[in-house]
Amino acid sequence: MSAPNLDPADRQRLSALVTGRVQGVGFRWWVRTAAGRLSLTGWVANRDDERSVELVAEGTPAALAELERLLREGPPGAVVDAVEVTRGPASGSYARFEITRS
Numbered sequence: 109m110s111a112p113n114l115d116p117a118d119r120q121r122l123s124a125l126v127t128g129r130v131q132g133v134g135f136r137w138w139v140r141t142a143a144g145r146l147s148l149t150g151w152v153a154n155r156d157d158e159r160s161v162e163l164v165a166e167g168t169p170a171a172l173a174e175l176e177r178l179l180r181e182g183p184p185g186a187v188v189d190a191v192e193v194t195r196g197p198a199s200g201s202y203a204r205f206e207i208t209r210s
Contacts, residue, residue, distance in 0.1 A: 119198035121150075122172040126179055127160040128189035135161050136207045138183035139175075146171040149202035153209040165205065166198040 126135070131154050139152045139161070148171055152163040165175055172195070182188040 118168060119166055119200070120169050120172055121196045121198045122163075122165045122176060123194045123196070124163050124165075124176070124179055125155075125160055125192045126163070126182070126188060126190070127192075128182070129159070129185075129187040130161045130182065131158055133185040134183055135186050138186075139163060139179070140205055140207055142175060142178050143205035146175055148172070148175060149205055151202070151206050151208045153207070164202075166200070166202055 136152045136154065143150065143152075143165055146167060148165040148167040150163060150165040152161060154160075155162055163179075165172060167175075176191070176193055179191050179193075180188060
């Protein structure tokens with residue numbers, strides 16, 4: 109799903125690192141589904157440490173706030189220990205939300 113055509117000033121970027129039992133539980137697929145519902149663009153990937161997932165999402169501030177809330181809960185089967193989030197201006201370089209690296 110493509111992001112709506114918004115003025116770049118209306119979009120922000122959220123970068124997050126989610127740690128806990130977040131690999132092997134469908135976390136990346138769950139994030140991609142949530143991002144699609146929220147019309148976000150970006151990516152999500154497992155980290156090599158086998159206990160964290162990294163993601164970048166771009167969209168409206170309200171949609172990013174909802175994604176951040178969801179990340180703190182996680183899907184059934186996940187145990188989220190911590191979510192580190194930084195915000196910044198959107199790059200506009202993503203056409204959709206994708207799962208990268210496995």
